[in-house]
Amino acid sequence: MKNDLFKDFVATRSHINSNNHGNIGFKNNYISYEVNFFNSGNGLSYCAHTTKCNNELKLKVARGERDYYSIFFNHKGSPNVIKSKDKTFILNEGQMCISSAPRYDISRYYKSGAEYNTQTIVIDKNLADRLNISKLITKFEFGTTNIxxxxxxxxxxxxxxxxxxxxxxxxxxxxxxxxxxxxxxDDNSLEVTSLSNDEIKTLNKAKDIITTNMQNPPSIKQLAKMCATNEYKLKKEFKEYFGNTIYGLLQEKRLEKSKVLLEMNDISIKEAANLVGYASMSHFSKIFKERFGVFPSWIRKK
Known part of the structure; x- marks a missing residue:
């Protein structure tokens, strides 16, 4: 199992290192792994990972030959356990941390049945020096902070x-x-939100309501009433907190779910569209192509 898993990861990393941008992944009995990646070619790269595990796993990234900084973001999903040097980080949802490599090996631990949605930015030390941010980055090293x-x-x-x-x-x-x-x-750029814990709970409640009722979501007026707030306040704070409008986020979640359904290959495109709340096939195909760069039929063929 470990040898096969190692080969899958090596092949994935090799593809990422030899291409500027794209999407790649693999799936086996132990893990489902997908990554969207971008390499600038001048010392800057970005990866967005989606990982689902059927078994507990430990993945170790050994020291490399070049100096770089890795910034880990747990934008959403299960807590990440990352070990670097002699410290272990519990990177909860909504947190980030920074580690230097190749000075230290980095180990990541995955729990069985958990789903992880993380982003990683890798900055070559030479680029960080040119941008005059090396000292600023190392100031945050080996600690977690909120996104x-x-x-x-x-x-x-x-x-x-x-x-x-x-x-x-x-x-x-x-x-x-x-x-x-x-x-x-930039310390001066750190934002202090005026949202209270109760307001954040209300926003998360609103998000849960629309994402669990994709086929027949409530109107904004109904949603505000269900969350015991007013429409203006809900729309304003929702955009501030999630970085998207209410219906914009709903569309994102609908398309993400439809893609997962199509990848299962046991339902038609029309069924997938209807299950997430789209009655018009032409509209669904259009926005699906805008979001993922391919038509739904391509996902089915794949």
Whole structure:
């Protein structure tokens, strides 16, 4: 099992290292792993990982030959357990941490039955030195901090890169990643949200309601009433906290679920569209192509 799993990861990493951007992954009896990646070619790279485990796993990243910084983000999903040097981090949802490599091996632990949705930014030390941010990055090393609202918004923008023409994707991704690094390193840019814990709970409740009722979601007026708030406040704070509008986030979740359904290959495109709340096939195909860069029929053939 370990040898097969190791070969799968080696093949995946080899593909990432030899290409500028793309999507790759594998699935076996032990793990389902998918990664969207981008390499700028000048010392900056970004990966968005989705990992589902059927067994407990430990993956070790050994020391490499070049110096770089890895910034780990647990944007959503199960807590990540990361061990670097003599410290172990519990990276909960909504947190980030920074580690230097290759000075230390990095081990990541995965629990059986858990799903992990993480992002990693890798910055070559030479690039960090040129940008004069090495000292700022190391200041945060071996500690966790919360992901700010502004950083959440950037993650959302990164997830929509397929909306752009391919010739602009690299430029857009590099600009957004550098913007994200700026908001990590610049103390003055750290945002203090005015949202209370109760308001955040209300926003998460609203999100849960619309994502569990995709076929027949409530109107914003009904949603506000269900969450004991008013429409204006709900729309404003929802956009601030999640970096997307209510119906924008609903569309994202609908498309993500439809893609998963189509990948199962046991339902038709029309059935998948209907299950997530789309009655018009032409509209569904259009926005699916905008989001993922391919039509639903391509997913079925794959």
């Amino acid at each position: 700010t609202l502004k950083q959440r918004q950037i993650f959302h923008e990164l997830s929509r890169v397929n909306l752009l023409n391919s010739e602009f994707q690299g430029l857009f991704l590099e600009a957004k990643i550098l913007e994200l690094i700026y908001y990590i390193c």
